[in-house]
Amino acid sequence: MNIKEYMQDLGQAARAASRVLVTATTEQKNNALLAMAAQLEADAEFLKTENAKDLDAGKANGLDAAMLDRLAITDQGVAQMAEGLRQIAGLVDPIGEITDLRYRPSGIQVGKMRVPLGVVGIIYESRPNVTIDAAALCLKSGNAAILRGGSEAAYSNRALASCIQAGLEQAGLPKASVQVVETTDREAVGELIAMPKYVDVIIPRGGKGLIARISEHARVPVIKHLDGICHVYIDDDADKDKAIKVALNAKTHRYGVCNAMETLLVAESRAAEVLPELAKLYQEKGVELRGCEKTCALIEAKRATEEDWQTEYLAPVLSIRVVSDMQMAIEHIAQYSSAHTESIITENYTKARQFMAQVDSSSVMVNASTRFADGFEYGLGAEIGISTDKFHARGPVGLEGLTSQKYIVLGDGHIRQ
Amino acid sequence: MNIKEYMQDLGQAARAASRVLVTATTEQKNNALLAMAAQLEADAEFLKTENAKDLDAGKANGLDAAMLDRLAITDQGVAQMAEGLRQIAGLVDPIGEITDLRYRPSGIQVGKMRVPLGVVGIIYESRPNVTIDAAALCLKSGNAAILRGGSEAAYSNRALASCIQAGLEQAGLPKASVQVVETTDREAVGELIAMPKYVDVIIPRGGKGLIARISEHARVPVIKHLDGICHVYIDDDADKDKAIKVALNAKTHRYGVCNAMETLLVAESRAAEVLPELAKLYQEKGVELRGCEKTCALIEAKRATEEDWQTEYLAPVLSIRVVSDMQMAIEHIAQYSSAHTESIITENYTKARQFMAQVDSSSVMVNASTRFADGFEYGLGAEIGISTDKFHARGPVGLEGLTSQKYIVLGDGHIRQ
Numbered sequence: 001m002n003i004k005e006y007m008q009d010l011g012q013a014a015r016a017a018s019r020v021l022v023t024a025t026t027e028q029k030n031n032a033l034l035a036m037a038a039q040l041e042a043d044a045e046f047l048k049t050e051n052a053k054d055l056d057a058g059k060a061n062g063l064d065a066a067m068l069d070r071l072a073i074t075d076q077g078v079a080q081m082a083e084g085l086r087q088i089a090g091l092v093d094p095i096g097e098i099t100d101l102r103y104r105p106s107g108i109q110v111g112k113m114r115v116p117l118g119v120v121g122i123i124y125e126s127r128p129n130v131t132i133d134a135a136a137l138c139l140k141s142g143n144a145a146i147l148r149g150g151s152e153a154a155y156s157n158r159a160l161a162s163c164i165q166a167g168l169e170q171a172g173l174p175k176a177s178v179q180v181v182e183t184t185d186r187e188a189v190g191e192l193i194a195m196p197k198y199v200d201v202i203i204p205r206g207g208k209g210l211i212a213r214i215s216e217h218a219r220v221p222v223i224k225h226l227d228g229i230c231h232v233y234i235d236d237d238a239d240k241d242k243a244i245k246v247a248l249n250a251k252t253h254r255y256g257v258c259n260a261m262e263t264l265l266v267a268e269s270r271a272a273e274v275l276p277e278l279a280k281l282y283q284e285k286g287v288e289l290r291g292c293e294k295t296c297a298l299i300e301a302k303r304a305t306e307e308d309w310q311t312e313y314l315a316p317v318l319s320i321r322v323v324s325d326m327q328m329a330i331e332h333i334a335q336y337s338s339a340h341t342e343s344i345i346t347e348n349y350t351k352a353r354q355f356m357a358q359v360d361s362s363s364v365m366v367n368a369s370t371r372f373a374d375g376f377e378y379g380l381g382a383e384i385g386i387s388t389d390k391f392h393a394r395g396p397v398g399l400e401g402l403t404s405q406k407y408i409v410l411g412d413g414h415i416r417q
Numbered sequence: 418m419n420i421k422e423y424m425q426d427l428g429q430a431a432r433a434a435s436r437v438l439v440t441a442t443t444e445q446k447n448n449a450l451l452a453m454a455a456q457l458e459a460d461a462e463f464l465k466t467e468n469a470k471d472l473d474a475g476k477a478n479g480l481d482a483a484m485l486d487r488l489a490i491t492d493q494g495v496a497q498m499a500e501g502l503r504q505i506a507g508l509v510d511p512i513g514e515i516t517d518l519r520y521r522p523s524g525i526q527v528g529k530m531r532v533p534l535g536v537v538g539i540i541y542e543s544r545p546n547v548t549i550d551a552a553a554l555c556l557k558s559g560n561a562a563i564l565r566g567g568s569e570a571a572y573s574n575r576a577l578a579s580c581i582q583a584g585l586e587q588a589g590l591p592k593a594s595v596q597v598v599e600t601t602d603r604e605a606v607g608e609l610i611a612m613p614k615y616v617d618v619i620i621p622r623g624g625k626g627l628i629a630r631i632s633e634h635a636r637v638p639v640i641k642h643l644d645g646i647c648h649v650y651i652d653d654d655a656d657k658d659k660a661i662k663v664a665l666n667a668k669t670h671r672y673g674v675c676n677a678m679e680t681l682l683v684a685e686s687r688a689a690e691v692l693p694e695l696a697k698l699y700q701e702k703g704v705e706l707r708g709c710e711k712t713c714a715l716i717e718a719k720r721a722t723e724e725d726w727q728t729e730y731l732a733p734v735l736s737i738r739v740v741s742d743m744q745m746a747i748e749h750i751a752q753y754s755s756a757h758t759e760s761i762i763t764e765n766y767t768k769a770r771q772f773m774a775q776v777d778s779s780s781v782m783v784n785a786s787t788r789f790a791d792g793f794e795y796g797l798g799a800e801i802g803i804s805t806d807k808f809h810a811r812g813p814v815g816l817e818g819l820t821s822q823k824y825i826v827l828g829d830g831h832i833r834q
Contacts, residue, residue: 019751019775022774022775022777023771023774023775096774102796104794104795104796106789106794108785108789108794110789110794110795110796113773113774113781115777115807117807117808118777118807200807200808201808221638221808239830241830242829242830245830245832246828246830246831246832248832249832249833250832253832253833334436343826345830354440356530356825357439357440357513357530358436358439358440360439360532360535360823361823362823362824363823363824363825363826364530364823364824364825364826365825365826365827365828366825366826366827366828367827367828367829367830367831368525368826368827368828368830368831368832369828369831369832369833371832371833372523372525372527372826372828372831372833373824373826377521377523377525377527377833378521378527378824379519379521379527390532390534390535390617390821391534391617391618391638391808391809391821392808392809394821394822394823394824395823395824396824404807404808404811405811406777406778406779406780406781406811406812407779407780407781407790407795407811407812407813408773408780408781408782408783409760409780409781409782409783409785409789409790410782410783410784410785411663411782411783411784411785411786411789412659412784413656413658413659413662413663413762413784413785414663414784414785414786414789415662415663415665415666415667415670415785415786415788416666416670416786416788416789416794
């Protein structure tokens with residue numbers, strides 16, 4: 001197989017399909033999503049059989065328990081994927097929305113129309129459910145999708161693709177609306193990210209290494225986040241109960257997620273009052289604490305190194321730094337944050353406003369847990385990723401992040417004077 | 418001079434200034450703009466003296482009359498630059514705007530806050546007025562700017578920079594808010610476009626060659642358009658008077674601009690009625706016509722080649738193609754358009770809707786001249802360029818295109834359940 005030719009063919013077919021999807025009706029797109037859901041349920045046994053081949057190969061190749069767990073398709077998993085498809089069918093269609101249509105002094109009427117981006121390339125690792133999620137979000141937003149899953153899920157993804165194809169066919173939409181890359185050759189990824197003629201944007205989902213590699217070599221825009229080094233700052237004027245509640249939740253609600261807090265910043269004036277109590281709660285949960293010198297003087301903690309401030313633990317580990325005031329907290333965040341999510345705990349109106357204005361992250365919070373940084377919690381109805389870039393989509397990316405706005409001008413024979 | 422170090426220093430200073438600009442008040446930014454305007458007027462003689470050095474060097478280097486004309490700073494030019502600054506001071510400050518702030522079922526309140534992109538690099542050719550325009554738009558949108566003008570305008574740009582600096586100083590804003598690259602070494606451009614740590618976006622303004630080169634090598638997002646191959650399609654159901662008026666205006670209102678029509682598409686059913694009349698009007702204006710076979714059978718025109726459909730003439734030349742119907746027009750546009758601006762002339766409601774939905778250009782018009790594709794005509798109040806990309810800003814880019822939106826979350830000690 002010539003990988004370059006194969007990928008170019010996929011690209012060309014995707015581009016052609018995207019031209020059809022632009023004019024697909026909301027009903028057609030929803031019908032396809034609902035048909036896919038029904039097909040998944042009808043094919044549950046087939047999906048599990050194919051998935052078992054991946055699981056067997058994974059075990060033989062020594063995948064660890066966590067990876068096998070992510071790879072597995074269970075009955076519950078099938079039900080969740082089908083439910084996800086039905087939820088996306090239920091979302092408002094973003095395409096064609098016209099906003100800000102206003103008359104100009106010249107007499108023309110100018111507005112913006114929401115349109116698909118075109119062709120979206122998704123590159124992900126072992127979770128097969130991403131195949132369904134990504135296909136559904138791209139389809140609903142009128143984009144053609146080229147999906148490249150992990151090689152360890154090859155059988156599962158091919159089986160899921162057959163359900164997707166069946167759904168597209170039933171709704172009368174082109175099969176190339178969603179294509180799953182059939183080769184596990186790594187060269188295919190290199191091609192996918194370097195076809196600006198056929199692919200408009202790449203969304204990588206997976207580990208930091210994968211995303212960094214793709215960003216470096218992509219010849220098209222990439223919607224991505226590399227790290228989630230999130231901070232909570234307990235201000236001088238924090239309410240103690242809220243501070244403890246939020247700091248505990250932000251770290252311990254789930255460990256392996258990008259919106260978990262990794263570093264806690266505490267105003268010096270409150271450290272002696274807040275830290276011992278918090279340390280006790282963290283220790284009960286088995287969280288390892290690493291602190292600056294002042295922290296270690298107040299609670300039992302390992303001494304944090306420079307590297308700790310730069311680390312996304314994704315684990316029950318927390319670094320803690322005592323800061324002189326909010327400005328020092330903001331400077332720490334500017335230096336070490338990955339621009340994902342930061343939260344201030346304060347009752348002070350002016351400081352809340354300053355923190356929101358000055359912290360340059362995709363989500364900035366007041367008196368709320370960083371764990372809320374999520375497309376569903378924000379009401380996007382879905383999430384294809386979280387962007388820590390400032391360009392195009394920023395923060396949790398839902399359907400709207402997969403669209404663009406073009407200008408429309410309505411006239412009646414108007415000419416420029 | 419070590420160019421790399423010099424540019425890194427500029428970048429670092431710009432980044433530091435951008436952190437201050439984020440919190441600059443609207444009043445401070447406007448005061449700076451107004452002070453710059455006053456300084457330009459006070460320094461008119463100095464500006465003209467410095468500009469004369471560039472003009473002399475330009476003549477010695479054999480610049481043509483059109484280039485010298487673009488390079489010249491006249492009294493009228495000074496007045497226009499000052500007026501432009503005052504207009505931008507009068508625009509609404511986009512920064513800090515909070516939209517869509519809504520309560521979620523969890524109790525948190527989620528919204529979006531408009532924020533600056535950070536540091537903007539502008540690369541342009543000989544027009545010195547771009548120095549003032551770009552500085553003003555970046556400042557008003559809270560961005561630090563690094564400006565790299567053409568080497569042929571080096572004295573002029575340095576003189577304009579001194580006025581900008583004076584304005585910033587009077588308003589108490591960091592001098593590094595706007596920096597003009599002092600070296601004319603080409604290596605400086607290479608550095609500017611490859612410092613993602615210090616520069617968030619590059620906006621090139623100038624010829625296609627410059628923009629293509631920058632896009633290819635940039636390591637940060639680029640807001641750009643390469644070509645303006647704009648089309649007007651005269652539909653079967655066009656009103657003849659509107660068709661002729663718009664087709665004439667779109668081509669002949671100004672020739673050397675990106676929103677001028679370069680190719681006219683005419684429905685076969687109307688060609689015999691419309692083309693002879695139009696040809697007469699074009700010939701009166703001295704427009705050279707190049708047509709497809711069917712066109713040449715109806716009017717006197719040179720035979721158009723494949724290359725003509727791909728050419729942005731920027732001159733009194735027009736290519737004309739007779740198409741069987743709207744779908745053929747849309748296909749021609751999909752193949753040859755640069756995705757800048759296309760217009761349909763029709764009285765047919767359904768076809769107008771279809772054309773708007775299917776044509777994938779930054780501006781799509783009905784019964785209006787392509788010449789309207791412009792930030793001022795659209796009511797943006799200013800324009801820093803026109804983007805033919807789909808990512809981030811699309812179409813005319815004003816202040817909003819220089820901003821991003823981050824999420825803000827307001828809670829009262831809310832935690833994720």
